[in-house]
Amino acid sequence: MSKLEYLVYQNSGKLNDSEIRVIQFIINNAKACKGLSLTELARKLYVSRSAIFRLCKHLGLSGYNELKFHLNEVVQEKEQNNISKFIPDNFDASIIKEIENLHKNFKVLKLDEFYNELSNAKHIYIYSTGWIQQMLSDYLSHELLLFGISSIVLPAAVSELEMVGKIAEKGDMLFIISYTGNNKEINDELGKFEMVNNKLRYVSFTDLKQNKLASLSDYNFYYPTVKFSSSNDVSFILAYTLVDFIINKFGIWQKEKSDKNGK
Known part of the structure; x- marks a missing residue:
């Protein structure tokens, strides 16, 4: 829907x-x-x-x-x-396989710089390009709050992005959750930001590894989707898993940093 x-x-x-x-x-x-x-x-x-x-x-x-x-x-x-008519009949096996791949790829990411900027950001904005992605935005915002980081979830309208571009301060972060990362209207708006306000740090979440949004972002996270119905609907459960991976590792990073500073 x-x-x-x-x-x-x-x-x-x-x-x-x-x-x-x-x-x-x-x-x-x-x-x-x-x-x-x-x-x-x-x-x-x-x-x-x-x-x-x-x-x-x-x-x-x-x-x-x-x-x-x-x-x-x-x-x-x-x-x-309409991109593909192929519907896998082994949804559970596909999910297990993709979780393993997601975990394998996540383990090699170097996230110290990202976590440092996340900790120091004065304002964090979360924007999504669809209704399902909007629910993921709410979930990400809730998970960040568990570690004392508040965020602003923006309505899915270009005018909201325009507002962020005008008021953003140095070090602020803008999370953008998209499906393909190739929404031209959104990407064009982000391109305008660079001319009027280059203080924002962009963090993208997309299903496709090669896309315009990823090329515009400072940090990119990719989540696979798996088809699970004959109407070509897809499951976004792995996007939530990716958020859990990020937040869990952030908690570990915070503890290690605290222990190091306490010595």
């Missing part, structure tokens, strides 16, 4: 029959609708501009631009689901 579909489900009681038909059409035809202006979409649906704007408000969106942002996510999810 995309974030937009979740918002429709969550706010269904606020929508009238006309609004439900409109948003269903928009979601079902996301690729065609996401490139339209507000005027063009209103004309296509035979409704007023204000009717679409009210629909956005009823869904908890700031306006039409945020609706288009979520439509882009819907399109990306559909395209990702």
